[in-house]
Amino acid sequence: MRVPKRIQGSATRPLLITLVVVIVIAALGFVYASPYIAVNNLKRAADARDVQTVNQYVDFPALRDSLKQQVGAMLTRRLEADAGNKMATIGAVIGVTLIGPLVDAYATPDGVSALLNGMPPRGTPGEQPAAPPAGGTDAAPAAADNGSQPNAAPPERKGTAGYRSLNEFAVTYQRGEGNANYSAIFRREGLITWKLAAINLNE
Known part of the structure; x- marks a missing residue:
């Protein structure tokens, strides 16, 4: 028995609508997840x-400008906090003259790796980005104190991530200094493209 075309069309229409809805939901899910994938x-x-690959996910000119501002502000705060300690003040003044080299060191794949492993710049003269924790990108935070090993990399710190606006996404890390935090800030370029564009060292 042959099924009339009108009945066939009525039967297939709900399937098409369901398929379209599934595709739309999947697309929206991918758009929402895109910054997590980028990080x-x-x-x-x-x-x-x-x-x-790093170059595809980092806006280096914007990151350099952000680092310059943030490191400068960090050193200014240090000068104000150490106003009574002449040696500390002298060290901070020297640090101000070395902002350029420090920014150059962190606006690199090594620097980006340190920033995304919870190891931001401290603003010390001649500072270089710390190496990633041993064990690769999935290494758990270490419990050992590295105070007796000045050249050892600090333990990796896990971050919390989330949208701050439609076009801004941030990964926030604890600096290990009380409640002090810092954030790596990603900005949207297009629909699903995100790039690391700024650092906030004083959340």
């Missing part, structure tokens, strides 16, 4: 020193 891809590429 994960960038961290893995930076830890592996994959320069080509």
Whole structure:
């Protein structure tokens, strides 16, 4: 018995509507998840020193400008806090003259890796980004105190991530100094493209 075309069309229409709804939901889910994917891809590429991939996920001119402002502000706060300690003040003044080299050191795959492993710049003269924790990108935070090993990398600190606005996404880390935090800030470029564009060292 042949089924009339009108009945066939009525039967297939709900399936088409369901399929469209599923596709739309999947697309929206992917758009929402895109910054999380970008952070994960960038961290893995930076830890592996994959320069080509890092360049795809970092707006280096914007990151340099942000680092320059943030490190300068950090050193200014140090000057104000150490006003009574002449040696500390002299060290901070020297640090101010070295903002350029420090920014140059952190606006690199090594620096990006350090930033995304919870190891921001401290503003000390001649500072270089710390190496990623041993064990790769999935290493758990270490409990040991590195105070007796000045050249050892600090333990990796896990971050919390989330949207701050429609076009801004941030990964926030605890600095290990009381309740002090800092954030790596990603900005949207297009619909699903996100790039690391700024650092806030004083959340």
